[in-house]
Amino acid sequence: MRGVSGGAGEFGHVVLDPDGPPCRCGNRGCIEVYASFRGPLEEAERHFGRSLRITDVAEMAIAGDPFCIELVQRAGSIGGHGLGIIGSVLNPPLVVVSGRLAMTGDILIAPLAESFERHTLIKRADVPEATRTIIRASQFTDNGACIGAVGLVLRHHGQLN
Secondary structure (H helix, E strand, C coil): CCCCCCCCCCHHHCECCCCCCECCCCCECEHHHHHCCHHHHHHHHHHHCCCCCHHHHHHHHHCCCHHHHHHHHHHHHHHHHHHHHHHHHHCCCEEEECCHHHHHCHHHHHHHHHHHHHHCCCCHHHCCHHHCCEEEECCCCCCHHHHHHHHHHHHHCCCCC
16 A cells, blocks of 8 residues: 555554654654664663664574563564554554564564554454464565565556455
8 A cells, every 4th residue: 555645554653642752753652663673772782781783682682682582572562562553453464574673583473463462453362263363574674675665566567466
């Protein structure tokens, strides 16, 4: 979906709290403000006393660092809340989570799916398995936006339904 002015699908800018922290889009309290990893990354940098990248935190979480695991799980829980809202609106068959944190697999996806379930309208227990939303980590953690753009071009030119 592109929308009439190209802004469809910008779910990160759905406002959760109009009195919340400022967002880069100009609004306040957007999902992105809470679900982005900027704050947790700064927290990790303070904890470890050095500059870090998201991939550093993800790799440490995969290696079993409890501090990094907790940061990734918290991000998953917050992201799942936002996805639950989106799930209530769109009821999608599939949600593919991309980005650097997706490389942590179930460390991120398990709390995200649990939070999605808690915050979305349609609960898993209420519908047959074939009609449940599936949440998966993307295998393309570095270029998910490019893959989406290619899909949009193919759909526009009739190559995808």
